[in-house]
Amino acid sequence: MPPMKKDTLLVHSGRHPEDNFGIVNPPVYHASTVTFPTVEKYEAKPANPFDGVQYGRTGTPTTFALEEAVTALYGGYKTIATSSGAAAIAITMAAFLKSGDHALVIDNVYGPTRTRVSDTLLARGGVDVTYFNPAQPIGNLLRPETKVVFIESPGSLTFEMIDVAAIAAEAHAVGALVLMDNTWATPLLFRPFEHDVDIVIEAATKYIGGHADVMLGVVTVQTPEHHLAVKGTANAMGNCPGPDDCYLGLRGLRTLSVRLERHQHNALRVAEWLNGRVEIDRVLYPALPGDPGHDLWKRDFSGASGLFGLILKPYSHSAVAAMLDGMELFAMGASWGGYESLMIPSKPGEIRTVSDWSPAGPCLRLHIGLEDPDDLIADLEKGLTRLNSTA
Ligand SMILES: Cc1ncc(COP(=O)(O)O)c(C=O)c1O
Incomplete structure (x- = not known):
């Protein structure tokens, strides 16, 4: 064969x-x-x-x-x-x-x-x-x-x-x-x-x-x-x-292949939507054109999974908590790779020792699951409204 x-x-x-x-x-x-x-x-x-x-x-x-x-x-x-x-x-x-x-x-x-x-x-x-x-x-x-x-x-x-x-x-x-x-x-x-x-x-x-x-x-x-x-x-x-x-x-x-295809499809939709929002300083996802790792990703990888990061503009901890606490479809959990969407606050700079990571604002990590991306975007839109309306 x-x-x-x-x-x-x-x-x-x-x-x-x-x-x-x-x-x-x-x-x-x-x-x-x-x-x-x-x-x-x-x-x-x-x-x-x-x-x-x-x-x-x-x-x-x-x-x-x-x-x-x-x-x-x-x-x-x-x-x-x-x-x-x-x-x-x-x-x-x-x-x-x-x-x-x-x-x-x-x-x-x-x-x-x-x-x-x-x-x-x-x-x-x-x-x-x-x-x-x-x-x-x-x-x-x-x-x-x-x-x-x-x-x-x-x-x-x-x-x-x-x-x-x-x-x-x-x-x-x-x-x-x-x-x-x-x-x-x-x-x-x-x-x-x-x-x-x-x-x-x-x-x-x-x-x-x-x-x-x-x-x-x-x-x-x-x-x-x-x-x-x-x-x-x-x-x-x-x-x-x-x-x-x-x-x-x-x-x-x-079912890894079919799940990954859908994770990538949904994650790209959500990442592109977030990329255009004024609340976001940067979306950290090599599959997005414009990401510093995009060229390497395109050269070496045949696709992207559903996990990516966000740097928010400077917002208070309580504003971020209001956003995350009220999410309806995104649960707060440290793992990823399952069929469900997740979102957590992350502090990547805290344990690095030889390279600088000083983002403009708080960081989040999102895992985009197999839900309909329109529903995920609607959930995120409400979350960003809470972010903006909390001091
Ligand atoms: C990149 C990466 N490697 C390894 C692990 C560890 O895997 P496990 O939770 O199965 O011990 C994790 C868990 O979150 C991870 O994100």
Whole structure:
């Protein structure tokens, strides 16, 4: 068969009905103990120590089905499913960094990647972490002991874009691995391995799950060595995504393409409408012509998801609260990627250390769901009226 296109992969990957009475979806295996019929089979050592069904924690056919599908979509060697996106980040960092190493992390990275993983877990383990300005090359910040460069593009609060392949070329020149959090784009909108990323991480909690009801992460690697490193660390840390969550991840994946198309359609409508409003200083969405990251986005991405930011003109905290508290369709919640619209106040400048983020006014982050965009715009219009009428 010729290589399949992404929509076909979404439908067919990770499914083996012939192993399961012809039933379309893989079964949900709830398992801890796995039994073996003979001492020989019990003591057998597979070439890859994590191959096959061994014990609940190392995975069941439900876990493997999700991992197989995500691997096919990213075009990698193997995927390791984790119990959340944060777990995927912590495990992958821990797999490739040890005491005395240096890690370079993008300054606009997802907050907990900085505060909980880099500044806490890695620092405690003797890893020196420094940050880099997304607007600048990294050559002068790399050292012989730099083992990891961690990136996210666009960042999930400020939506700044970077030239991923250019950063990867600099990192590889000193032998560092490039780890990318690709949660915003998913494998459908950005193909990290084609831009020389080594290992891709995604919070499957977001668009893969797609229904705001699952915590899940995935790490896709390109080599057996990297698989052993990540899977070994995941196992050592007791990582074990639940079978129902793996099933839900896989079920979400089947409709990822059609959902993302609608997220982009709706988000563009809403972002364009907001762009023309006097209350808004800037819409932060690389899919909008005029966004500083638009050219890079157009060059490297095949679409945009439904998450973007806003910088308001200077308004008081109580005016912003009046706007958000009264929203009818936009709920206030920190996650995203589900079918529903969300809006939160955000403070991207608070934890950056090497690059300036001083917006003209308060920042908001919007996730545009699958509602009718006319209704979302009507809700936002009323919200902006509250913003204007509160001191
Ligand atoms: C960009 C990004 N990466 C990773 C994560 C972490 O994922 P999880 O919430 O599944 O731990 C999040 C969660 O909000 C995120 O926004």
